[in-house]
Amino acid sequence: MDFLLQNTLSGHKEKVFPADGQTLRFYCCGPTVYGPAHIGNFRTFTIQDLFRRTAEAIGIRTCHVRNLTDVDDKTIRESQKAGLSLKAFTDQWTRRFEDDCKSLNLLEPHHSPSAVSHIPQQIELIQRLVDKGLAYKGQDGSVYFRISAFPAYGKLSGLCREGLVCNADGRLHSEDEYGKEDYSDFALWKAWKDEDGPNRWESPWGPGRPGWHIECSAMSMHYLGESYDVHSGGVDLVFPHHENEIAQSEGATGKPFARHWFHPTHLRVEGQKMSKSLGNLYTLEDIRARGFSPEELRYVLISGHFRQPLNFTWDSLHAARSALQRLHKFRSKLSPATPVVGQPAGSSIPEFGVWEPVMASLADDLNAAQALGRLFTLIPQAESALVSDPSGRESILAGFDRVMYAFGFRLEAETAPEGQLDIPADILALAEARWQAKQSRDWAKADALRLDLSSRGWVVKDTKDGYSLSPVAV
RNA sequence: GGCACGGUAGCCAAGUGGUAAGGCCGGGCUCUGCAAAAGCCCUAUGCGUCGGUUCGAUUCCGACCCGUGCCUCCA
16 A cells, blocks of 8 residues: 655655555654643644544555754753753653553654754864864854755745745844844754753853754754655745755755654644643643543544645544544454554564555545544444354454554553542442332332432442443533 | 735535535434444535625635734754
């Protein structure tokens, strides 16, 4: 099965393949670890995970690198506010990020390099650019990339320099322009300033720290080679971040950098842009606090096409819950065993059987919305097929698990046992009394007790040989 | 101002030159004391507006309206 994906560079769908015929090498721009990542960040990371899983599910081996930005203005400033060293500060948010990723069932990258731990590689790359005349030391002591010396600048974003409005949204600080030859030039090495405190590293151009863009060029080439297969990041990174990465990397090596680029679009929340002032920068913690699971969020995040803006609503999380429960039930019907979530065997050619159309949708530009539609169309068909021919169970199950691997759904039991622990004793007693009444067929009493429980905020549901209690949904 | 993207049912969201996947919600039914669960069925003569091409357009073209993103360190 071919894997097609629209390439930002060309604007066309192109085949995803490992140039070396072995391993698909790809790099994803990771988080800046200065606070909890929000669900918008996780849309990007989850789509990238879907990309990797899709590749693996159809038999492509991968090498996935995702960086951690642990030194920049924000990390320095916030660590100082928190009264922590930069390392202690970023370590704590890195752990949080990793925990969140695990909750969302994101496959761990093969390498997760941080900027601070790759300073020499960055200095070396800057030196190459200086040697080639593509970079210069500015009046403020910082080193800048000379865009006028790189004619291909703008090929990814399609922005021509003439069309750029200076500081279009007012985000730029005046000091950022100081010392540059040209407004468009960007910092490779930032000279140390008082407010940076102890956060400084020695370099041929004096003490300071790397600029933001250089870390991705240096680290991706360090782990994946000077030319590699795929590079991805949020759509806002197309310009300037990825444009700058291309300039730095291709300027230094003279070789094509990443061949294939893709950019998930931003998430919107309840029809609005996400922002601090609107209070809708939800984190995984917020999702849990409302009683939803990370897996339900994952479903929502991949349920729309990645290049389409996705509108997150609490309603969509409810929809995701129901949809996942249906998948879970179908899976349980096929086999009571917990699904295998490991990577499909790399050597064997994956068989998807009746689920082939689902996989074909994913492999066609990661069309997860269509894939899910096909999945839910096929499930009843598979069920009736099993009734007439139970011998197909094994292959239906194997294919289904492969497809679930691609989606990244664990389909584990949805209720966590810890949630059931703190039922008050009086509630339990009432429920028990109701059960006794029911056993003695005293329907009036049983119903009265149900009402009583309900007024105390508890719902009782009878099962085959017992009952379950759960708090009334808010 | 430049570049890009989008407007499909109550909500989310695919898709196609021949007449609209799927999910959620809602409604009906079946089944169990009831409830829940489960199963079955129903729910857009319509795809932003107006023109054009065509035997036929939601799909192609043009104009317009509305919304969104980016335009130098935001995923």
